[in-house]
Amino acid sequence: MWLDQFEFAGFYVAKEKGFYKDFNLEVELKKFTSDTIVTNEVLNGNADFGTNSTSLLIEKANGKDIVILGSIFQSSPLVLIALENANINYIQDFKNKKLMITKEQERFATLQSMLTSKGVGLDDINILPHSFDVNDLINKKTDLMLAYTTNEPFLLKEKGYKTKIFNPKDYGFDFYEELIFTRSELVNKDPKLVSDFYQATIKGWEYAFNNINEVAKLIYEKYNPQNKSLESLIFEANEMKKLVYDEKGRIGTITPERINLIINTYKVMGLLDKDIKFNELVYSNHLNNLNLTNSELIYLKQKKKIKLCIDPMWMPFESFKKGKHIGITADYFKLLEKKLAIPIEPIVTKSWSESLKLGQNRECDAFSLVMSTPKREKYLDFTKPYLHIPLVIATDINQPFIDKLEQVKDKRLAIVKGYAYGEILKIKYPTINFIEVENITEGLEKVLNGNAFGFIGTIATVGFHIQKDYIGQLKITAKLNDTWNLGIGTRNDEPLLNSIFSKAIDSINDNELQKILNKWISVNFNKEFDYRILYILIIFSFLSFLFYRQYLLKRLNNELNKKVALEIQKNEEKNKILIKQSRMASMGEMLENIAHQWRQPLSVISVAASGLELKKELNTLSDEEFKEAILHIKNSTQYLSDTIDDFRTYFNENKEKKSINIHNMINKCIDLLGSKIINYNIVFIKNIDKNLEIISLENELIQSIMNILINAKDALLLKEKDKYILINVFKDKDNLVIEIIDSANGIKKEILDKIFEPYFTTKHQYKGTGIGLYMTKQLIENHLKGSIEATNESFTFENKQLYGAKFTLEIPI
Numbered sequence: 001m002w003l004d005q006f007e008f009a010g011f012y013v014a015k016e017k018g019f020y021k022d023f024n025l026e027v028e029l030k031k032f033t034s035d036t037i038v039t040n041e042v043l044n045g046n047a048d049f050g051t052n053s054t055s056l057l058i059e060k061a062n063g064k065d066i067v068i069l070g071s072i073f074q075s076s077p078l079v080l081i082a083l084e085n086a087n088i089n090y091i092q093d094f095k096n097k098k099l100m101i102t103k104e105q106e107r108f109a110t111l112q113s114m115l116t117s118k119g120v121g122l123d124d125i126n127i128l129p130h131s132f133d134v135n136d137l138i139n140k141k142t143d144l145m146l147a148y149t150t151n152e153p154f155l156l157k158e159k160g161y162k163t164k165i166f167n168p169k170d171y172g173f174d175f176y177e178e179l180i181f182t183r184s185e186l187v188n189k190d191p192k193l194v195s196d197f198y199q200a201t202i203k204g205w206e207y208a209f210n211n212i213n214e215v216a217k218l219i220y221e222k223y224n225p226q227n228k229s230l231e232s233l234i235f236e237a238n239e240m241k242k243l244v245y246d247e248k249g250r251i252g253t254i255t256p257e258r259i260n261l262i263i264n265t266y267k268v269m270g271l272l273d274k275d276i277k278f279n280e281l282v283y284s285n286h287l288n289n290l291n292l293t294n295s296e297l298i299y300l301k302q303k304k305k306i307k308l309c310i311d312p313m314w315m316p317f318e319s320f321k322k323g324k325h326i327g328i329t330a331d332y333f334k335l336l337e338k339k340l341a342i343p344i345e346p347i348v349t350k351s352w353s354e355s356l357k358l359g360q361n362r363e364c365d366a367f368s369l370v371m372s373t374p375k376r377e378k379y380l381d382f383t384k385p386y387l388h389i390p391l392v393i394a395t396d397i398n399q400p401f402i403d404k405l406e407q408v409k410d411k412r413l414a415i416v417k418g419y420a421y422g423e424i425l426k427i428k429y430p431t432i433n434f435i436e437v438e439n440i441t442e443g444l445e446k447v448l449n450g451n452a453f454g455f456i457g458t459i460a461t462v463g464f465h466i467q468k469d470y471i472g473q474l475k476i477t478a479k480l481n482d483t484w485n486l487g488i489g490t491r492n493d494e495p496l497l498n499s500i501f502s503k504a505i506d507s508i509n510d511n512e513l514q515k516i517l518n519k520w521i522s523v524n525f526n527k528e529f530d531y532r533i534l535y536i537l538i539i540f541s542f543l544s545f546l547f548y549r550q551y552l553l554k555r556l557n558n559e560l561n562k563k564v565a566l567e568i569q570k571n572e573e574k575n576k577i578l579i580k581q582s583r584m585a586s587m588g589e590m591l592e593n594i595a596h597q598w599r600q601p602l603s604v605i606s607v608a609a610s611g612l613e614l615k616k617e618l619n620t621l622s623d624e625e626f627k628e629a630i631l632h633i634k635n636s637t638q639y640l641s642d643t644i645d646d647f648r649t650y651f652n653e654n655k656e657k658k659s660i661n662i663h664n665m666i667n668k669c670i671d672l673l674g675s676k677i678i679n680y681n682i683v684f685i686k687n688i689d690k691n692l693e694i695i696s697l698e699n700e701l702i703q704s705i706m707n708i709l710i711n712a713k714d715a716l717l718l719k720e721k722d723k724y725i726l727i728n729v730f731k732d733k734d735n736l737v738i739e740i741i742d743s744a745n746g747i748k749k750e751i752l753d754k755i756f757e758p759y760f761t762t763k764h765q766y767k768g769t770g771i772g773l774y775m776t777k778q779l780i781e782n783h784l785k786g787s788i789e790a791t792n793e794s795f796t797f798e799n800k801q802l803y804g805a806k807f808t809l810e811i812p813i
Contacts (some may be wrong), residue, residue, distance in 0.1 A: 001038055001051045001104070002176060003132050004031070004223035005151060006208075008051075010072070012249075014204030023196035034102045034129050043183055049197060053078070054262050054588035055109045060281055061274040067283045069180045069188050069198045070252030074204070075150040075243045076177035078110055081135050084162040088144065090167060091118040094125050097143040102130045105146050110175050113269050114168040117790040134159070135385050150239040154232050155232070175262050176254065187283055194283065198252075199292065205244070212237040231713035237741045248506055254282050255509070292503060299496040303341040306497070308333065309355040309364035312348070314522040316464045317369055317387075320348055329368040331516045336504045339498070339574075351438050353418045362648035365497060367489035371420035374491065374649070381498040385485035386505050386513065391421060393463045393478040394447060397456040402478035405429055421484050425456070440465055443803065448473055451756055458484060555632065563735055595723045660698050662729050662736065663690045669705045681723055685797055688729040694736050696813045700783045701811065702774065707776045708740050708807050715744035715805070724802060726795055731813065738809040743802040746792035755790055786811040 002008075011029055014020050021026045032038070039059055041051040043066070049071065060066045080099070082088040088097065091114070105111065106122060115121060129141055134155045136142050145152065153163050168174070168442035174797040180201065187194050206763060209217045218232040229235075246253045255276040258614035268273035290301075310318045310329060313557055324332075325346040337344045346363050349355045358364045360379050372382040393402060393413070402408060409431045417436040417813060424435055437443040441453035444465055455462070459479070466474050488505070490498040663686075670684055709725065714725040728739040745753060756777045780788045 001053075002032055002148075002228055003225050004219065005226065005228060005234050006216060006219055006240060007148065007150070007178070008223075009219060009237065010201055010205030010207035012204070012219060013208045013215055014200045016218060016222075017207060019200040019203045019207075020197070022710070023200050025193070025196060026195070027669075034132075037101075037104055039066070039104075042181065045183075048186060049180060049182050051107045052104075053110060053177055054175045054179065055107050056107055056179055056181055057259070057263060057276060057281070058266060058272050061272050061276055064314070065183045065185060066281075067184045067285055068180055068254065068281055069182065070202070070287065071176035071179045071196070071254050072252070073240075073243050074246050074253075076175050076241055077150045078108065078168065078177055079149050079151055079239070080114075080144050080166040081137070081147045081156075082144050082164045082166075083156070083245065084164050086137075086143055088164060091115060091439060093558070094120050095121060098123070098126045098128055098141075099144040099146070100128045100130045100136060100142045101146040105130070108271075109266055109271050110168045110173050110793065111146070112271060113173045113265060114171045114523045116269055117171050134425055137161075146500070149674065150243075151232075152235045152237045154239075158229065158232060174256065179254075180252070183281075199297065202252050204710065209237070209241050209244070209251075212241075213338070214302035214503065248509070250507075253381055263618065276294070292500060295373065296496050296500050296503075299494075300342050300500065301341060303342065303365075303497075305345055306340075306366060306370055307364045308344050308346045308366050309349070309358055310368045311355060313352070313441065314369075314461060314579055316460055317458075319715060320346075323348055328387075328516055328520050330520065332508075332513070333368060335508055335516075335760055336501070336511060339504050339507055352416060353438065356418050359491070362491055362493065364600055366489055367503065369486045370489040371484060371486050372489075373420045373423045375423065376420070377492075380488050380489040381492045382480070382494060382664070383487040383498060383502045383505055385487040386508075388485045389458040389460060389484045389486065391460045391480040391484060392462055393454040393456055393458055393480070394444060394446060394466065394474050395477045397473055397475045398427075399475075399477050400453075405432065405480060408432070414446050414452040416440060416443065416457070421456070441469075443472060444474060456480070480598040517625055530717070544779070560684045610706060643773045657695050657697055659693050659695055660701065661690075662692045662694065662738075663688045665698060665702065666705070666727060666729070668704055669709060682713060683724050685724060685726045688727065692729060692731070692736070696784060700779045704776045704779050704784070704788075704809065707739070707740070711772065712740065712742035712805070716742060719744060722800060724797055726797070735810045735813055736813050738811070739806060740809075741793055741795055741806040742804040743795075744804045747805045749792075752790060752792070756788075780809060780811070784811050 010407060011027075015027055015029065015324065029748075030041070037052040038047075038052050039056070041047045043064060056066050057067060080094075088094070094115070101111075106127065112122070125144075130146065131141075134145070134147075134152050137145055137156065138159065138161060147153070149165065149167065151347055153165065156163050163217070181197065182194060204638055206282075213232060216237055218227070219233055220230045224233075259276075259278055259281065259457060263276060267713075289425075308325075310320075310325060312318075312328070314319050316327055318325065318329040319325070330346075333344050336449075346368075347355075347358060349358065355364070355367070359367060362379075367380065369387065370376065370380070370381075370382070371385075376382075391406075395402075405425075406429070409429070410433070412433050414436050414437050416436050417426065422436070437446065437448075437455075438454070440461055442457075443452070444462075446452040446453050448470065454477070459476070462476060466476070488501045490501060509530040627782060666686065668687060688717075712725050716725075722743055724743040726739075726741040726743075728741075730737055756773050777788055780786045788810075789808045790807050791808070792803070794801060795803070
């Protein structure tokens with residue numbers, strides 16, 4: 001893609017240090033010239049691999065047989081440069097100027113996007129063949145030159161010249177650069193060769209950045225047609241180092257999210273009009289994100305499959321259902337299985353104790369979710385934790401809140417036999433009477449029957465079982481300071497397996513893990529969950545119980561009445577805190593869509609407006625289309641800015657009611673769900689008068705509607721097709737009526753009257769803490785002075801008879 005320099009150090013190192021030979025590969029590095037079209041060289045079979053820009057996506061969409069392996073640069077160093085004294089200050093100044101660029105680079109979509117965003121095309125510029133010589137800027141043979149921030153600016157600085165840099169990143173186009181690619185014909189014919197080449201290349205890059213001075217000297221002496229100084233090569237290396245690593249310190253990674261962002265940008269620019277499937281574009285079966293050693297790759301090849309032991313009675317983390325592994329770890333290991341390209345086979349057992357015995361006897365290779373203990377270290381190695389789970393105590397519903405575990409030292413506390421935290425708690429609290437049970441269900445049953453005061457388990461598992469089987473009978477009365485940090489346990493007689501799983505864990509990003517957790521647990525586990533919400537809920541429930549009992553005992557005297565009133569007032573303050581904390585949690589899905597890369601979407605919208613203006617100038621767009629599109633895009637830009645302001649003031653306590661256009665407000669709610677709705681193929685049917693307005697609290701109304709829409713979305717995910725949400729809005733006397741009906745087959749009759757209770761959920765039994773609808777009811781009744789009701793109802797759309805849950809909100813106009 002360019003002349004020899006540090007830009008290609010990983011390839012030189014892999015060749016010079018024998019990394020390619022370690023994989024039985026003999027590699028020839030073909031040299032680039034100004035007439036080279038790299039894509040054609042690879043597609044025509046004149047080369048097996050090449051590096052190129054994100055223009056490869058456009059080539060792929062146009063039917064070219066391209067497969068991408070990875071990206072050297074996470075952030076592109078590609079720029080246009082001019083000398084500071086050339087009087088070129090803006091992109092619009094490029095018109096009629098001379099630009100040195102290769103034929104290949106004229107096709108670079110990153111460059112075209114930047115130019116088009118400011119109404120400039122390559123046709124407006126005098127294109128010259130690239131000389132690869134910065135002296136041509138100095139002697140005025142050219143006004144502009146395509147360059148890399150890692151290279152030409154330093155060369156000009158060495159010569160005493162300052163530069164003006166035009167970086168696509170500054171205009172909102174921060175893309176991958178120098179993608180390593182091949183053709184699918186080679187992938188299908190010899191996938192091992194493709195995998196081996198990529199692994200050796202990444203190993204070369206890692207060595208290059210760990211030994212910059214050594215590698216710079218190698219390039220200076222052997223790969224230096226430009227006669228660059230050693231200092232400039234070292235500078236190039238250090239500048240590259242800022243751009244090549246992803247957020248986890250890896251080289252070469254590519255994510256679907258980033259690729260989709262690039263695709264959408266190119267669509268807006270008119271450079272691309274088709275969708276591209278990520279798994280058809282990016283070859284992921286070569287373990288490219290793991291950086292496995294040759295020994296590790298050989299181990300996996302010889303291993304053929306990995307036998308996995310789990311806890312069969314530990315939902316929502318894991319269990320067996322009809323012999324099939326289900327739960328959080330099941331989904332997590334599906335990702336690991338895909339990344340490692342080796343079957344992972346769970347072994348069916350009846351108890352955790354049985355699984356541990358299999359591990360001791362070397363009958364399973366790994367445990368899906370374990371914590372290190374002295375006993376286990378005799379036969380297992382442990383990866384770093386990938387889940388951090390707090391411990392809680394479940395007791396009879398009538399028991400008071402517990403501050404410290406020492407308060408129950410004379411009580412019997414049940415723990416599952418063989419669990420690591422049981423071993424640790426016994427050492428930490430030697431005076432407490434711990435009793436062992438085979439599984440969680442047995443432990444909770446002992447509590448229910450009075451054979452144990454409490455059961456110690458994780459907040460997720462205990463909460464899951466209480467919601468599923470013990471509502472109104474058991475409750476969580478304490479959260480312990482102890483946290484269960486769980487990772488993968490591997491047999492210690494095969495140490496390579498531990499290092500392989502450790503790298504695989506590192507390759508799973510936070511979004512992938514969060515998606516799994518969201519599927520099984522409605523609470524979002526970020527780096528650190530705010531457990532103050534749990535404290536407030538427990539305290540609030542306990543105080544409410546006390547106040548209710550006091551009320552039943554009648555008012556003893558006026559002094560007691562005053563005390564009760566005072567406590568109720570305090571309780572109301574706690575409820576406000578609870579609502580605020582809940583709002584932070586329930587708005588998480590909205591904030592995820594709003595906060596994600598504001599700058600780039602705003603830039604894309606602005607680019608679209610500029611692009612349409614350019615088309616208008618070229619008489620390729622009608623006046624009506626032009627005005628409508630420009631108005632829509634400018635309104636969208638203003639809307640995004642207004643939304644930022646909305647969320648800056650969202651938690652302001654000094655709120656005033658204001659006039660709300662209901663049609664716009666409903667659209668805002670749908671927009672906030674954004675890509676989620678598109679990705680899930682959910683269709684909205686709206687029957688709303690565009691001029692309908694009320695005076696109310698907009699943010700509270702938005703949150704209430706969002707809670708219902710998010711629940712509807714989650715329910716519709718279980719359907720294959722016919723995913724609809726119907727929204728009817730109309731006036732009824734002095735009230736505004738909002739009806740929201742989904743097509744997710746309704747709520748079971750036996751739980752319909754419980755859905756607004758705290759801790760109850762309408763979602764799948766493995767998801768939800770049930771606080772969303774409870775808080776929606778609180779907001780509507782206490783803040784908006786309205787009412788909410790839930791029923792099941794059928795409706796017809798496009799000759800389809802649909803049935804689902806119906807939420808009816810009545811808000812005073």
